[in-house]
Amino acid sequence: MYELESAISTLKPTNSTGIDQLSSSLILATHPCYVHTLLEILNVSLSNGWFPSPWKIAKITIIQKPNKSIYELLESYQPISVLPTFSKIFERIILSRLKSIAAEGSWFNPGQHGFREGCSTETAAHDLVHHIETHFSNKEFTASAFVDIKAAFDSAWHPAIIAALLKKNCPLYLVRIIGDYLTNRKAHIDIDGHLIETDISTGCPQGGILSAFLWITLIDDVFNIFLPFPVFISAYADDLTIACSHSDPTLATSRLNIACNAVVDWLFSIRLLINPPKTIFMIFDFRRSNRLLPANLSLTLQGTTIFPSTSTTVLGFHIDNILCWKKHIDLKCTSATRLFYSMRHCLPLTWGLNRARLLSLYKLIIEPTILYGCSIWAKRATLKSTKKSFEAHKEDMQFKCYAPFVRLILNPC
Numbered sequence: 001m002y003e004l005e006s007a008i009s010t011l012k013p014t015n016s017t018g019i020d021q022l023s024s025s026l027i028l029a030t031h032p033c034y035v036h037t038l039l040e041i042l043n044v045s046l047s048n049g050w051f052p053s054p055w056k057i058a059k060i061t062i063i064q065k066p067n068k069s070i071y072e073l074l075e076s077y078q079p080i081s082v083l084p085t086f087s088k089i090f091e092r093i094i095l096s097r098l099k100s101i102a103a104e105g106s107w108f109n110p111g112q113h114g115f116r117e118g119c120s121t122e123t124a125a126h127d128l129v130h131h132i133e134t135h136f137s138n139k140e141f142t143a144s145a146f147v148d149i150k151a152a153f154d155s156a157w158h159p160a161i162i163a164a165l166l167k168k169n170c171p172l173y174l175v176r177i178i179g180d181y182l183t184n185r186k187a188h189i190d191i192d193g194h195l196i197e198t199d200i201s202t203g204c205p206q207g208g209i210l211s212a213f214l215w216i217t218l219i220d221d222v223f224n225i226f227l228p229f230p231v232f233i234s235a236y237a238d239d240l241t242i243a244c245s246h247s248d249p250t251l252a253t254s255r256l257n258i259a260c261n262a263v264v265d266w267l268f269s270i271r272l273l274i275n276p277p278k279t280i281f282m283i284f285d286f287r288r289s290n291r292l293l294p295a296n297l298s299l300t301l302q303g304t305t306i307f308p309s310t311s312t313t314v315l316g317f318h319i320d321n322i323l324c325w326k327k328h329i330d331l332k333c334t335s336a337t338r339l340f341y342s343m344r345h346c347l348p349l350t351w352g353l354n355r356a357r358l359l360s361l362y363k364l365i366i367e368p369t370i371l372y373g374c375s376i377w378a379k380r381a382t383l384k385s386t387k388k389s390f391e392a393h394k395e396d397m398q399f400k401c402y403a404p405f406v407r408l409i410l411n412p413c
Contacts, residue, residue: 264301
């Protein structure tokens, strides 16, 4: 009963309704009337390895992705999936048990940063930067590939998920019910008022509570690929970072190419593919200068040649090949300024000078934006140029806050 009550308490009253049209607010208000019946249904389902079929039907709405120049392509649209609320309750109970078992059995590699407590994009970036700086201190180059897995969640192969659970020694009753949870799934797609029903045979269910956990269970075995040289691998959701270091950039790149192809082969074995055009190749240079690297350095993945980039955006960080961080800080300050302009309507003359409200807006919106991942680029913040940039943005925001009052004083009615 405790598991059920706990799962129900996590429902948000504002959640959208699924195909059954039963809202979270309705269930939160009325569940005491039928909680014992629901508990009996869930216990029978767990005992028999059966996930109720009506709870496996997703309601899907197709929306346009923003800022697309052409909307005649399939890639320009985003499906939004909503599952029945009772499905979310049952999934939450199963997930709670899986997390407990995974914690006891140390299922996941420390390099797995997605969808785990205490892990985030910042911990993933911190691991990568620590690895690069460690090899910088040894005067070694680090060749890195930021690999994008194509349609990762939608392409997850169900037999591979079950095999991964069995390999982790997951209790068989949970394996059985997850197997049933993944099979015979359906979707009702609403397109301009027309309802289309289709079967779903692959992928982690979009909108499912279990989906993220099943994905990291599936992908975790990438850390067990054997290679005859040291390789750094970090995973966050469907993004993989692979890095090899050596005093010779050519050898570091050669090793990275071998490692990347080993990962591609392993992904292919579980029916996943990478997206070579979206894969970024970088060589981090310990010399931290503009001296040129050998001209023939490149990666070859699935017949696609990828040449080194000097910078990229990964996990919300703008990272360059000498770990300068200047561009990252400038971009975050610019983003904070944009946010400031968007919230200026919250600063009317009637209460704009209220210090407490201004401070709250600053701490809730501006400060987190600028200081994202600050432990990684903290050294850069000690430089005079960085301090000057921060001060300039600070003064600009202060001026914009007080400008209406200055104009009012100078031009009274």
